[in-house]
Amino acid sequence: EAGAVKPAMELSRIGGCVAVMSGKGGVGKSLVTGLLAVGLRRQGRKAGILDADITGPSIPKMFGVGERPATKDFGILPVRSRSGIDIMSLNLFMENEDDPVIWRGPMISNAVRQFWEEVVWGDLDYLLLDLPPGTADVALTVMQVLPLKGVVIVMSPQDLTVMIVKKAIKMADMLKIPVLGLIENMSYIVCPGCNEEVEVFGPSRGAETAASQNIPFWGRLPIDPALAALCDSGRIEDYDDGFPLSLAR
Amino acid sequence: EAGAVKPAMELSRIGGCVAVMSGKGGVGKSLVTGLLAVGLRRQGRKAGILDADITGPSIPKMFGVGERPATKDFGILPVRSRSGIDIMSLNLFMENEDDPVIWRGPMISNAVRQFWEEVVWGDLDYLLLDLPPGTADVALTVMQVLPLKGVVIVMSPQDLTVMIVKKAIKMADMLKIPVLGLIENMSYIVCPGCNEEVEVFGPSRGAETAASQNIPFWGRLPIDPALAALCDSGRIEDYDDGFPLSLAR
Numbered sequence: 001e002a003g004a005v006k007p008a009m010e011l012s013r014i015g016g017c018v019a020v021m022s023g024k025g026g027v028g029k030s031l032v033t034g035l036l037a038v039g040l041r042r043q044g045r046k047a048g049i050l051d052a053d054i055t056g057p058s059i060p061k062m063f064g065v066g067e068r069p070a071t072k073d074f075g076i077l078p079v080r081s082r083s084g085i086d087i088m089s090l091n092l093f094m095e096n097e098d099d100p101v102i103w104r105g106p107m108i109s110n111a112v113r114q115f116w117e118e119v120v121w122g123d124l125d126y127l128l129l130d131l132p133p134g135t136a137d138v139a140l141t142v143m144q145v146l147p148l149k150g151v152v153i154v155m156s157p158q159d160l161t162v163m164i165v166k167k168a169i170k171m172a173d174m175l176k177i178p179v180l181g182l183i184e185n186m187s188y189i190v191c192p193g194c195n196e197e198v199e200v201f202g203p204s205r206g207a208e209t210a211a212s213q214n215i216p217f218w219g220r221l222p223i224d225p226a227l228a229a230l231c232d233s234g235r236i237e238d239y240d241d242g243f244p245l246s247l248a249r
Numbered sequence: 250e251a252g253a254v255k256p257a258m259e260l261s262r263i264g265g266c267v268a269v270m271s272g273k274g275g276v277g278k279s280l281v282t283g284l285l286a287v288g289l290r291r292q293g294r295k296a297g298i299l300d301a302d303i304t305g306p307s308i309p310k311m312f313g314v315g316e317r318p319a320t321k322d323f324g325i326l327p328v329r330s331r332s333g334i335d336i337m338s339l340n341l342f343m344e345n346e347d348d349p350v351i352w353r354g355p356m357i358s359n360a361v362r363q364f365w366e367e368v369v370w371g372d373l374d375y376l377l378l379d380l381p382p383g384t385a386d387v388a389l390t391v392m393q394v395l396p397l398k399g400v401v402i403v404m405s406p407q408d409l410t411v412m413i414v415k416k417a418i419k420m421a422d423m424l425k426i427p428v429l430g431l432i433e434n435m436s437y438i439v440c441p442g443c444n445e446e447v448e449v450f451g452p453s454r455g456a457e458t459a460a461s462q463n464i465p466f467w468g469r470l471p472i473d474p475a476l477a478a479l480c481d482s483g484r485i486e487d488y489d490d491g492f493p494l495s496l497a498r
């Protein structure tokens with residue numbers, strides 16, 4: 001059973017799987033996953049997002065999608081966003097978007113595996129995975145089961161955060177998964193009152209962290225209240241402030 | 250075995266256990282846990298912190314403690330912070346603070362259970378638990394095994410965050426654990442350039458969320474770069490900007 005190829009997998013041709021992780025919660029993994037997918041779409045590529053944050057899924061809300069995925073005998077069909085990004089998330093199966101999923105590790109890992117094996121992803125250039133915080137069940141399952149091209153690491157400037165993000169980088173190294181790049185999010189905010197750049201969580205440590213870990217540094221993202229508002233209203237695909245993030249490097 | 254009282258438990262008399270949770274990562278659960286413990290200490294009470302975020306433990310670094318806990322035949326001794334808060338965290342057992350713990354759910358739950366049953370907490374007015382993000386293994390174990398007085402919920406203003414925080418509140422309700430209060434963290438920042446209050450993640454939704462969930466609202470915490478710097482340098486106990494947070498209500 002474990003080795004058998006599911007019918008959905010025969011219908012899927014995926015160019016590359018990339019997981020977005022950090023170890024630390026709330027640094028902007030979902031946001032970066034969303035921006036990377038939107039960036040790919042704008043370059044005319046086919047992108048999908050597997051929301052692997054099973055108990056804290058925020059991808060569907062960011063993209064304004066809510067209908068329940070259709071289940072066929074050959075597999076589960078992902079939900080397509082307005083600009084054509086295919087999305088699969090456990091939140092799409094919930095009665096209410098704020099209903100909790102109260103599962104333990106084995107069931108959570110199983111859900112991620114089913115999203116990989118039983119969803120008909122079709123032809124994609126990239127499948128992005130939005131990982132939950134931590135270096136536990138989901139990160140292990142994804143790194144052991146999926147043919148990952150690599151991971152993209154998201155951090156924010158606090159030392160406390162850097163300490164935990166390094167755990168994720170060490171995990172990737174231990175499991176022989178390449179780290180494609182490091183992004184520092186919430187790096188600063190531009191004050192609407194006086195236009196000064198305020199380093200809300202302290203001085204930037206992104207470049208120095210990337211250098212010390214021998215990883216490409218993909219740059220700093222500011223906190224942009226307009227972007228937060230778009231995410232809250234399901235319109236991340238309307239963000240137009242230029243895409244500093246691009247997988248096609 | 251499961252029912253047997255461990256020797257450490259006979260040596261512990263804990264007035265009340267309170268868990269700090271949110272469902273969402275990075276909203277400030279560890280920070281709020283730390284501030285609550287420091288506030289209790291300043292009121293002359295005895296406080297302990299059980300860092301239940303096994304794969305993302307940040308409590309020891311916030312308090313500047315690092316020595317390895319002593320293990321006796323009757324139990325594990327917690328590490329005491331400068332102002333007298335007793336701390337137990339898996340990070341205190343790691344060779345390096347940025348080494349990952351790559352465990353699955355059952356081992357993680359077991360570690361939390363051991364911190365509860367095998368640590369000699371002694372006489373405490375409050376034992377605070379810093380929960381990881383999510384509504385999975387640790388939240389379930391803590392709510393099913395410990396005699397919780399209640400949970401304190403931490404949110405930040407984004408709608409996306411509120412959706413996931415409501416999952417945690419619903420989980421507490423389903424497991425019949427009282428919600429003691431709701432705190433909105435990262436509510437705004439005061440610009441150092443022009444003193445204007447900037448709502449970085451959008452307008453405050455704390456009071457409205459508390460009212461809709463029928464929970465006491467404990468107020469709004471701003472992002473304070475000075476506080477982030479103190480946490481990064483292990484000196485949260487030196488924060489002196491007044492304590493809006495107090496468990497003794």
Ligand SMILES: Nc1ncnc2c1ncn2[C@@H]1O[C@H](COP(=O)(O)OP(=O)(O)O)[C@@H](O)[C@H]1O
Nearest residue numbers: 026027028029030031222223224228231407409
């Ligand atoms: N650069 C940014 N600008 C504005 N809002 C942001 C930014 N990064 C993150 N956010 C907001 O902060 C919240 C946390 O980000 P999220 O991507 O959910 O983090 P994670 O997936 O790491 O938990 C989201 O609601 C998101 O909209």
Ligand SMILES: Nc1ncnc2c1ncn2[C@@H]1O[C@H](COP(=O)(O)OP(=O)(O)O)[C@@H](O)[C@H]1O
Nearest residue numbers: 158160275276277278279280471472473477480
């Ligand atoms: N109000 C605040 N002011 C300044 N820094 C904060 C504030 N809240 C959180 N932080 C910083 O943001 C980071 C994330 O907070 P943390 O407590 O670790 O979140 P969680 O435990 O929910 O993941 C920490 O490094 C902390 O120092």
Ligand SMILES: [Zn+2]
Nearest residue numbers: 191194440443
């Ligand atoms: Zn200003």
